[in-house]
Amino acid sequence: QVQLQESGPGLVKPSETLSLTCTVSGYSISSSYYWGWIRQSPGKGLEWIGSIFHSGNTYYNPSLRSRVTISVDTSQNQFSLKLTSVTAADMAVYYCAREGGAARPTPFDYWGQGTLVTVSS
Amino acid sequence: DIQMTQSPSTLSASVGDRVTITCRASQSITSWLAWYQQKPGKAPNLLIYKASSLESGVPSRFSGSGSGTEFTLTISSLQPDDFATYYCHQYNNYSQTFGQGTRVEIK
Numbered sequence: 133q134v135q136l137q138e139s140g141p142g143l144v145k146p147s148e149t150l151s152l153t154c155t156v157s158g159y160s161i162s163s164s165y166y167w168g169w170i171r172q173s174p175g176k177g178l179e180w181i182g183s184i185f186h187s188g189n190t191y192y193n194p195s196l197r198s199r200v201t202i203s204v205d206t207s208q209n210q211f212s213l214k215l216t217s218v219t220a221a222d223m224a225v226y227y228c229a230r231e232g233g234a235a236r237p238t239p240f241d242y243w244g245q246g247t248l249v250t251v252s253s
Numbered sequence: 254d255i256q257m258t259q260s261p262s263t264l265s266a267s268v269g270d271r272v273t274i275t276c277r278a279s280q281s282i283t284s285w286l287a288w289y290q291q292k293p294g295k296a297p298n299l300l301i302y303k304a305s306s307l308e309s310g311v312p313s314r315f316s317g318s319g320s321g322t323e324f325t326l327t328i329s330s331l332q333p334d335d336f337a338t339y340y341c342h343q344y345n346n347y348s349q350t351f352g353q354g355t356r357v358e359i360k
Contacts, residue, residue, distance in 0.1 A: 178340055178351035191347045227296055237344040240286035243296035
Protein backbone atom coordinates (compact mmCIF):
# COMPACT_ATOMS: atom_id res chain seq x y z
CA GLN A 133 0.00 0.00 0.00
CA VAL A 134 1.40 3.36 -1.05
CA GLN A 135 1.70 5.83 1.81
CA LEU A 136 2.91 9.41 1.85
CA GLN A 137 3.85 11.51 4.90
CA GLU A 138 4.61 15.21 4.97
CA SER A 139 7.11 16.65 7.43
CA GLY A 140 8.57 20.06 8.16
CA PRO A 141 8.11 23.17 10.29
CA GLY A 142 4.55 24.12 11.08
CA LEU A 143 5.47 27.77 11.59
CA VAL A 144 7.34 29.98 9.12
CA LYS A 145 8.09 33.69 9.45
CA PRO A 146 6.97 36.10 6.74
CA SER A 147 9.55 36.57 3.95
CA GLU A 148 11.30 33.31 4.89
CA THR A 149 11.34 29.98 3.03
CA LEU A 150 8.84 27.21 3.62
CA SER A 151 10.45 23.76 3.37
CA LEU A 152 8.55 20.48 3.45
CA THR A 153 9.50 16.88 2.72
CA CYS A 154 7.29 14.00 1.65
CA THR A 155 8.42 10.50 2.53
CA VAL A 156 6.94 7.73 0.40
CA SER A 157 6.57 4.14 1.56
CA GLY A 158 5.18 1.10 -0.21
CA TYR A 159 6.44 2.26 -3.60
CA SER A 160 9.80 3.29 -5.02
CA ILE A 161 9.74 6.85 -6.37
CA SER A 162 12.42 5.86 -8.89
CA SER A 163 10.07 3.34 -10.51
CA SER A 164 7.67 5.80 -12.14
CA TYR A 165 4.93 8.42 -11.72
CA TYR A 166 4.93 12.11 -11.04
CA TRP A 167 4.79 13.24 -7.42
CA GLY A 168 3.16 16.50 -6.48
CA TRP A 169 2.36 19.14 -3.90
CA ILE A 170 -1.10 20.63 -3.40
CA ARG A 171 -2.21 23.12 -0.79
CA GLN A 172 -5.55 24.07 0.68
CA SER A 173 -6.42 27.34 2.35
CA PRO A 174 -9.88 28.58 3.35
CA GLY A 175 -9.73 31.42 0.89
CA LYS A 176 -8.54 29.59 -2.22
CA GLY A 177 -9.62 25.94 -1.91
CA LEU A 178 -7.32 23.34 -3.43
CA GLU A 179 -4.34 24.69 -5.35
CA TRP A 180 -1.84 22.53 -7.25
CA ILE A 181 1.70 23.77 -6.61
CA GLY A 182 3.82 21.55 -8.80
CA SER A 183 4.96 18.03 -9.62
CA ILE A 184 8.21 16.14 -10.16
CA PHE A 185 9.25 12.93 -11.92
CA HIS A 186 11.89 10.64 -10.49
CA SER A 187 14.29 11.89 -13.15
CA GLY A 188 13.96 15.38 -11.70
CA ASN A 189 11.71 16.70 -14.47
CA THR A 190 9.33 19.25 -12.95
CA TYR A 191 6.34 21.33 -13.83
CA TYR A 192 4.94 24.12 -11.71
CA ASN A 193 1.82 26.23 -11.26
CA PRO A 194 2.58 29.36 -13.29
CA SER A 195 1.30 31.60 -10.50
CA LEU A 196 3.87 30.17 -8.06
CA ARG A 197 6.70 29.22 -10.41
CA SER A 198 8.97 32.12 -9.45
CA ARG A 199 8.98 31.04 -5.78
CA VAL A 200 8.76 27.24 -5.95
CA THR A 201 11.37 24.51 -6.17
CA ILE A 202 10.50 20.83 -6.00
CA SER A 203 13.31 18.30 -5.76
CA VAL A 204 13.58 14.53 -5.40
CA ASP A 205 15.89 12.27 -3.42
CA THR A 206 15.39 8.76 -4.76
CA SER A 207 17.90 7.29 -2.28
CA GLN A 208 15.65 8.38 0.59
CA ASN A 209 12.42 7.83 -1.38
CA GLN A 210 11.49 11.44 -0.70
CA PHE A 211 10.60 14.58 -2.55
CA SER A 212 10.65 18.11 -1.20
CA LEU A 213 9.06 21.52 -1.59
CA LYS A 214 10.65 24.91 -1.08
CA LEU A 215 8.54 28.06 -1.30
CA THR A 216 10.41 31.33 -0.88
CA SER A 217 9.32 34.74 0.38
CA VAL A 218 6.20 33.47 2.12
CA THR A 219 3.35 35.72 3.19
CA ALA A 220 0.11 35.18 5.08
CA ALA A 221 -1.44 34.11 1.77
CA ASP A 222 0.76 31.00 1.84
CA MET A 223 -0.74 29.75 5.08
CA ALA A 224 -2.46 26.48 4.26
CA VAL A 225 -2.58 22.75 4.71
CA TYR A 226 0.07 21.32 2.39
CA TYR A 227 -0.44 17.88 0.89
CA CYS A 228 1.94 15.66 -1.02
CA ALA A 229 0.38 13.22 -3.46
CA ARG A 230 1.09 10.82 -6.30
CA GLU A 231 -0.11 11.48 -9.82
CA GLY A 232 -1.47 8.18 -11.13
CA GLY A 233 0.47 8.31 -14.38
CA ALA A 234 3.75 9.28 -16.02
CA ALA A 235 3.09 10.20 -19.64
CA ARG A 236 0.96 13.29 -19.01
CA PRO A 237 -0.75 15.06 -16.07
CA THR A 238 -3.04 12.67 -14.22
CA PRO A 239 -5.25 12.81 -11.12
CA PHE A 240 -3.79 12.29 -7.65
CA ASP A 241 -4.55 8.77 -6.47
CA TYR A 242 -2.57 8.64 -3.21
CA TRP A 243 -2.30 11.54 -0.74
CA GLY A 244 -0.49 12.30 2.48
CA GLN A 245 -2.51 13.35 5.51
CA GLY A 246 -1.50 16.98 5.08
CA THR A 247 0.46 19.36 7.27
CA LEU A 248 -0.65 22.80 8.39
CA VAL A 249 1.83 25.59 7.78
CA THR A 250 1.22 28.88 9.59
CA VAL A 251 2.95 32.08 8.49
CA SER A 252 3.53 34.40 11.42
CA SER A 253 6.30 36.36 13.08
CA ASP B 254 -5.17 29.14 -16.42
CA ILE B 255 -8.30 27.10 -16.99
CA GLN B 256 -10.94 28.15 -14.47
CA MET B 257 -13.22 25.50 -13.00
CA THR B 258 -16.61 26.57 -11.66
CA GLN B 259 -18.69 24.22 -9.57
CA SER B 260 -22.38 24.54 -8.78
CA PRO B 261 -23.99 24.61 -6.40
CA SER B 262 -21.59 25.66 -3.66
CA THR B 263 -23.72 23.94 -1.07
CA LEU B 264 -26.35 21.29 -1.52
CA SER B 265 -28.80 20.07 1.11
CA ALA B 266 -30.09 16.54 0.58
CA SER B 267 -31.50 13.52 2.39
CA VAL B 268 -30.33 9.93 2.54
CA GLY B 269 -31.58 8.15 -0.57
CA ASP B 270 -31.71 11.29 -2.73
CA ARG B 271 -30.18 11.46 -6.19
CA VAL B 272 -27.59 14.23 -6.17
CA THR B 273 -25.96 15.99 -9.11
CA ILE B 274 -23.02 18.40 -8.99
CA THR B 275 -21.90 20.38 -12.02
CA CYS B 276 -18.44 21.55 -12.99
CA ARG B 277 -17.80 23.93 -15.90
CA ALA B 278 -14.41 24.63 -17.46
CA SER B 279 -13.49 27.99 -18.96
CA GLN B 280 -12.23 26.18 -22.07
CA SER B 281 -12.38 22.66 -23.43
CA ILE B 282 -10.55 20.04 -21.40
CA THR B 283 -11.87 17.11 -23.51
CA SER B 284 -12.31 14.41 -20.83
CA TRP B 285 -9.38 15.25 -18.59
CA LEU B 286 -11.47 15.73 -15.46
CA ALA B 287 -11.46 14.07 -12.05
CA TRP B 288 -13.72 14.22 -9.01
CA TYR B 289 -12.65 13.94 -5.38
CA GLN B 290 -14.49 13.58 -2.08
CA GLN B 291 -13.06 15.28 1.00
CA LYS B 292 -14.17 14.92 4.60
CA PRO B 293 -13.18 17.37 7.36
CA GLY B 294 -9.55 17.02 8.43
CA LYS B 295 -8.80 14.45 5.71
CA ALA B 296 -7.09 14.50 2.34
CA PRO B 297 -9.20 14.38 -0.81
CA ASN B 298 -10.07 10.91 -2.11
CA LEU B 299 -10.18 10.22 -5.86
CA LEU B 300 -13.61 9.05 -7.05
CA ILE B 301 -13.71 9.52 -10.83
CA TYR B 302 -11.04 10.09 -13.48
CA LYS B 303 -11.17 10.83 -17.17
CA ALA B 304 -14.65 12.28 -16.62
CA SER B 305 -16.48 8.96 -16.24
CA SER B 306 -14.09 6.22 -15.09
CA LEU B 307 -14.70 4.95 -11.57
CA GLU B 308 -11.60 4.65 -9.41
CA SER B 309 -11.03 1.18 -7.98
CA GLY B 310 -12.86 0.62 -4.71
CA VAL B 311 -15.32 3.51 -5.16
CA PRO B 312 -18.99 2.53 -4.79
CA SER B 313 -20.97 2.27 -8.02
CA ARG B 314 -23.52 4.83 -6.81
CA PHE B 315 -20.96 7.44 -7.91
CA SER B 316 -20.83 8.24 -11.61
CA GLY B 317 -19.41 10.97 -13.79
CA SER B 318 -20.29 12.27 -17.21
CA GLY B 319 -19.51 15.07 -19.63
CA SER B 320 -16.85 16.27 -22.01
CA GLY B 321 -15.51 19.53 -23.35
CA THR B 322 -16.51 22.17 -20.83
CA GLU B 323 -19.42 20.71 -18.86
CA PHE B 324 -19.26 17.81 -16.45
CA THR B 325 -21.42 16.25 -13.78
CA LEU B 326 -20.91 14.04 -10.75
CA THR B 327 -23.98 12.04 -9.76
CA ILE B 328 -24.62 10.11 -6.57
CA SER B 329 -27.53 7.83 -7.39
CA SER B 330 -28.71 7.24 -3.81
CA LEU B 331 -27.05 9.38 -1.16
CA GLN B 332 -25.69 7.43 1.80
CA PRO B 333 -24.75 8.75 5.28
CA ASP B 334 -21.06 8.36 4.44
CA ASP B 335 -21.44 10.64 1.40
CA PHE B 336 -21.96 13.89 3.31
CA ALA B 337 -18.73 15.65 2.42
CA THR B 338 -17.24 18.24 0.07
CA TYR B 339 -16.67 17.35 -3.58
CA TYR B 340 -14.08 18.91 -5.90
CA CYS B 341 -13.56 18.71 -9.63
CA HIS B 342 -10.02 18.81 -10.99
CA GLN B 343 -8.90 19.46 -14.56
CA TYR B 344 -5.61 18.00 -15.73
CA ASN B 345 -5.84 18.88 -19.39
CA ASN B 346 -2.46 20.52 -19.53
CA TYR B 347 0.59 21.24 -17.44
CA SER B 348 -1.32 23.73 -15.30
CA GLN B 349 -3.83 21.80 -13.24
CA THR B 350 -6.68 23.54 -11.45
CA PHE B 351 -9.47 22.58 -9.06
CA GLY B 352 -13.03 23.76 -8.64
CA GLN B 353 -13.95 25.63 -5.49
CA GLY B 354 -15.89 22.70 -4.03
CA THR B 355 -19.48 21.66 -3.38
CA ARG B 356 -20.49 20.86 0.16
CA VAL B 357 -23.19 18.19 0.47
CA GLU B 358 -24.97 18.59 3.78
CA ILE B 359 -27.81 16.83 5.53
CA LYS B 360 -31.22 18.32 4.86
